[in-house]
Amino acid sequence: MIEAAGLTKRYGNKTAVYNLSFRVRPGAVTGFLGPNGSGKSTTMRMILGLDNPTSGSVTIGGYPYRKLPNAPRQVGALLDAKAVHGGRSARNHLLSLAQLSGIPARRVDEVLGVVGLQDVARKRSMGFSLGMGQRLGIAAALLGDPQVLLFDEPVNGLDPEGILWVRNLMKALAAEGRTVFVSSHLMSEMALTADHLIVIGRGQLLADMSVQEFISANSADFARVRTPDTEPHLREKLTTALTEAGGHVLPEQDGALRVTGLPLPRISDLAHEADVRLWELSPHQASLEEAYMRMTQGAVDYRSTIDQKAGLQQPLPPGAQPPVPVAGQGQPGWYAPPPPQQGGQPFTMPTTPAELHGGAQAGAYGTAATAPAPGAQSPYAPQPTQADGQASHGPAPVPQDQAPTAAPPAPSTPPAPATPPAPQQAPTPAPASAPADPTEPEDAR
Numbered sequence: 001m002i003e004a005a006g007l008t009k010r011y012g013n014k015t016a017v018y019n020l021s022f023r024v025r026p027g028a029v030t031g032f033l034g035p036n037g038s039g040k041s042t043t044m045r046m047i048l049g050l051d052n053p054t055s056g057s058v059t060i061g062g063y064p065y066r067k068l069p070n071a072p073r074q075v076g077a078l079l080d081a082k083a084v085h086g087g088r089s090a091r092n093h094l095l096s097l098a099q100l101s102g103i104p105a106r107r108v109d110e111v112l113g114v115v116g117l118q119d120v121a122r123k124r125s126m127g128f129s130l131g132m133g134q135r136l137g138i139a140a141a142l143l144g145d146p147q148v149l150l151f152d153e154p155v156n157g158l159d160p161e162g163i164l165w166v167r168n169l170m171k172a173l174a175a176e177g178r179t180v181f182v183s184s185h186l187m188s189e190m191a192l193t194a195d196h197l198i199v200i201g202r203g204q205l206l207a208d209m210s211v212q213e214f215i216s217a218n219s220a221d222f223a224r225v226r227t228p229d230t231e232p233h234l235r236e237k238l239t240t241a242l243t244e245a246g247g248h249v250l251p252e253q254d255g256a257l258r259v260t261g262l263p264l265p266r267i268s269d270l271a272h273e274a275d276v277r278l279w280e281l282s283p284h285q286a287s288l289e290e291a292y293m294r295m296t297q298g299a300v301d302y303r304s305t306i307d308q309k310a311g312l313q314q315p316l317p318p319g320a321q322p323p324v325p326v327a328g329q330g331q332p333g334w335y336a337p338p339p340p341q342q343g344g345q346p347f348t349m350p351t352t353p354a355e356l357h358g359g360a361q362a363g364a365y366g367t368a369a370t371a372p373a374p375g376a377q378s379p380y381a382p383q384p385t386q387a388d389g390q391a392s393h394g395p396a397p398v399p400q401d402q403a404p405t406a407a408p409p410a411p412s413t414p415p416a417p418a419t420p421p422a423p424q425q426a427p428t429p430a431p432a433s434a435p436a437d438p439t440e441p442e443d444a445r
């Protein structure tokens with residue numbers, strides 16, 4: 001079991017993770033979701049002792065990672081598949097990791113077989129494709145036959161066969177009673193792989209629930225209704241009848257109608273009363289992707305200027321109609337409807353301290369509203385600019401806490417923990433060369 005309590009991480013005046021509390025339980029695949037820059041990798045690094053929390057704590061089996069007895073045998077992780085000595089063969093890379101952790105050499109050949117790299121085991125990893133590198137990273141994670149596994153974007157670069165393999169591997173590991181914590185941006189994949197979800201946005205917990213609960217909490221079921229294509233006036237007539245009866249009707253690109261707010265038998269009765277024939281009346285549930293997009297729209301930091309989904313954040317003014325479909329562009333700004341209990345408004349990120357700490361929105365997701373420390377302020381009220389966090393992306397194999405910061409920590413911030421252990425004690429492979437200094441400008445690296 002992984003347990004985070006009030007986990008907060010600041011880099012200078014950039015708050016990457018704020019007051020995060022959750023549990024990742026054994027026997028299930030727990031998906032870790034969030035938009036780019038929401039703090040997933042930072043959280044994983046803190047779990048693995050590669051970064052020190054500014055405040056709060058995270059433990060594995062009751063211990064902070066660095067105090068865990070025989071950690072490499074208990075915890076395996078894939079954070080950055082590229083963090084490999086490119087001049088070493090896959091086998092030698094794994095052998096060196098095994099030797100550091102007292103793992104017998106035969107286990108290296110076992111895991112090479114498990115990930116399907118046995119035929120290229122003696123090839124230098126610098127020639128590996130993205131997918132082969134991912135497989136090597138997964139092999140390293142499995143080396144100690146650990147009970148707890150963390151994977152940051154494990155299917156990145158894998159072909160469909162590889163994705164299916166990873167999916168089955170995660171499920172099999174969980175079925176053996178292991179704790180499997182996996183981050184991904186591929187919602188369709190998470191829907192098939194994960195049992196449970198932890199969703200964060202701008203470093204804060206948005207949801208901690210099963211996949212099914214997440215979909216139902218963030219999107220209402222809807223009915224798809226189709227009238228004869230040859231008689232467009234019937235569609236108009238039905239739209240009027242359904243709207244007058246309290247339904248919410250949205251046109252789909254192919255001419256069907258999406259209806260919410262009315263049960264299927266009532267839609268059928270209303271169509272009958274209006275003398276409208278139906279070609280289709282079917283129940284639908286939104287996909288995980290739709291539910292995820294709806295929940296996280298307010299927490300997206302990096303968005304294209306031509307992204308039509310930006311409109312999702314603005315509630316429609318009274319009487320206004322949602323955008324109509326655009327040929328070839330699908331349903332602009334339209335995702336599954338919000339759950340009824342939210343008053344028909346899309347989810348928005350809490351912005352004031354009151355909202356953040358137990359306001360209606362935060363409370364709607366139960367575990368999201370964790371009590372703040374006395375005097376604590378939302379780091380999202382006066383927001384630092386994105387440029388604050390541009391210096392480094394992705395996991396780094398050494399703790400970042402020594403990085404110079406732009407601003408001193410708040411007076412209430414506890415002192416940083418003692419100097420962490422050497423990087424080779426970390427479960428991810430260490431790169432051959434010195435890691436890039438996150439504070440250094442990119443063109444200087």
Ligand SMILES: Nc1ncnc2c1ncn2[C@@H]1O[C@H](COP(=O)(O)OP(=O)(O)OP(=O)(O)O)[C@@H](O)[C@H]1O
Nearest residue numbers: 011016036037038039040041042389392394400438
């Ligand atoms: N070492 C660091 N120094 C300064 N800022 C950092 C550092 N590491 C991460 N950040 C910032 O913290 C925020 C969270 O980053 P993180 O990499 O954890 O997000 P993420 O959810 O993993 O993103 P992605 O999905 O794009 O991988 C970002 O704004 C990032 O720029």
